Amino acid sequence: MTRERLFLLLAAVALVLGGWWLSANTEWVDENVTRPATGEARSNPVYAFEQIMRRLGVKAEHFEQLDRMPPEGARLVLMSSNWDLVPERAGQIKAWVERGGHLVLLQGADWDETRLESWVPIFAVDVSEKLKREALAARAAAAAASAAEPKPVAPARAASTGSDDDDEDDDSDRDEADSEPPVFGDIDSLDLCYRFTNGKRLKLKPGHQALWTLTQDLHGHQLIRAAHGKGSVTVLDANPAVFQNLAPFSCDTSLLLAATVQAEPGATVWIFLNEKREALTPWLWHSGWIAIVLGMLALAAWLWRAAVRFGPRLAPPPRLRRSISEQVRGMGAYLHRHGHDALLAAQQRALEEAATRRLRGYARLPMADRVHAVATATGVARDDLHAAMSSKFCTRAELPQRLHVLETARRLLLTRA
Numbered sequence: 001m002t003r004e005r006l007f008l009l010l011a012a013v014a015l016v017l018g019g020w021w022l023s024a025n026t027e028w029v030d031e032n033v034t035r036p037a038t039g040e041a042r043s044n045p046v047y048a049f050e051q052i053m054r055r056l057g058v059k060a061e062h063f064e065q066l067d068r069m070p071p072e073g074a075r076l077v078l079m080s081s082n083w084d085l086v087p088e089r090a091g092q093i094k095a096w097v098e099r100g101g102h103l104v105l106l107q108g109a110d111w112d113e114t115r116l117e118s119w120v121p122i123f124a125v126d127v128s129e130k131l132k133r134e135a136l137a138a139r140a141a142a143a144a145a146s147a148a149e150p151k152p153v154a155p156a157r158a159a160s161t162g163s164d165d166d167d168e169d170d171d172s173d174r175d176e177a178d179s180e181p182p183v184f185g186d187i188d189s190l191d192l193c194y195r196f197t198n199g200k201r202l203k204l205k206p207g208h209q210a211l212w213t214l215t216q217d218l219h220g221h222q223l224i225r226a227a228h229g230k231g232s233v234t235v236l237d238a239n240p241a242v243f244q245n246l247a248p249f250s251c252d253t254s255l256l257l258a259a260t261v262q263a264e265p266g267a268t269v270w271i272f273l274n275e276k277r278e279a280l281t282p283w284l285w286h287s288g289w290i291a292i293v294l295g296m297l298a299l300a301a302w303l304w305r306a307a308v309r310f311g312p313r314l315a316p317p318p319r320l321r322r323s324i325s326e327q328v329r330g331m332g333a334y335l336h337r338h339g340h341d342a343l344l345a346a347q348q349r350a351l352e353e354a355a356t357r358r359l360r361g362y363a364r365l366p367m368a369d370r371v372h373a374v375a376t377a378t379g380v381a382r383d384d385l386h387a388a389m390s391s392k393f394c395t396r397a398e399l400p401q402r403l404h405v406l407e408t409a410r411r412l413l414l415t416r417a
Contacts, residue, residue, distance in 0.1 A: 045243075045244040046243050046271050048247075048249060049248045050271075052248055052257070052258070053258075056258065057265030057266060058263050058267045059268045060269045061269070062270075063271065065275065066086075066089060066272055069092055069101070070096070071268055072101060073101065074268035075101075075102045075261045075269045076101060076103050077106075077261065077269065077272065078103070078104070078106070078109060078111060079109055079271060079272060079274070080109055080240070080274040080275070081109055081110050081111060082274045084114040084115060087115075089115075090116055091115075094119055096231075097232075099231065100229075100231045102232050102261075103231065104236065105122075106236055106240055107124055107202070107235060107236065107238065108239030111235075120228075120233050120235070121207075121208035121226045122203070122205070122208075122224050123203055124200045124201065124235075125200070125201045125202075126199055126200065127219075127220070128199025175193075175196070175216060176192070176216070177190045177214045177216050178214070178215050179212070179213075179215075179259075180212070180215070181212065184255065184258075190251075190252040192253060192256065193251040193253065196216070196219060196222045196237045200219075201221060201237075202223070203221065204226060208226050208227075209226065210225065210226055212224070212225040212259075214256075219237075222236070222237040223236045236260055243257065340396060341392070344399065344402060347402075347403050348388075348389060350407075350410055351374070354414055355413055358414070359373050359374070359413075367389070368386075371386045374389075374413070377413060378408070378413060378416070380408060380409045384401075384405050385405060388403075388405040389406070
């Protein structure tokens, strides 16, 4: 035997031993795993009810807006009171029922707190306190009867989950409701797993007659249908959950719902879930995008016009040098308007400004000391400088000499440290 064949034999023995160990130490069982809803069933809470209606030949649809009424002769199930947000809806529903529509109301959807309460011929009465008193009395009577009678020895309960005792326990959780007239054919009683709204009992307003009732022994009428105009109104003392998810498949609930909406081939059933509208921002864009675009363009234009600019609005004109003739003409016009005394005063101010910047404490000195300080700093003759700085007026013949003295002193102050 070669080394390769020995390795293959050992591997085969290891696989056989591993398989034997797995079979001896593991147990294979079947387990039911609930798979989540897929497709339309994920977003449609009444998907199961719609499928039942479609199997019966009924055209069933659900809506999240009630902008228009169903066709005449159709069935309308109101599972929410949000439709009352629009004031004229109650009048539209009333007119639709009077023309032959069939309205289905759920007591758990608080329809009696809307504008329908004024004309619907059915109302609910709170009997919760009465039911509590009856339940307490029944318990007291049962306790007294059990105390008076000897208790028989109960047989051992079977261990299997499919025993008769378990079936009896399951049946005890169900509620039977009697129908008048029968629901379908000769079915005059429904075995319901779904419990109705606790503490409520439905009644008819005076002057009206019931077309169909569903009654329980303790709770009284739990469903009433009455005529209104050419149509009808059905009130079911239940929560909207009876139409949702898998509730229609429990016990006789499917029969109850089919009779509630008067299911028949070719009928139409509208189910109003709630009032769901598009958000404000997308609605504004879809409804008036032209106005929004024009407003944004106007805002952009206003911001552009009001923004700070980095330069002048217009290009600056070119800087051109003035000619000598223009300078002479301008000086002549100035002297002609203001006289030679104004020119002397302007030259004196120019010297004062230069001396104030160059000579320390010059502004606080009297005139004589100012003349001395400027003469010392520039070397200009003191007498000539005093006459030019202190005079308020001069003749045309004196003006050139005094202007020359003042301008010379100013330039010397500016050039010397």
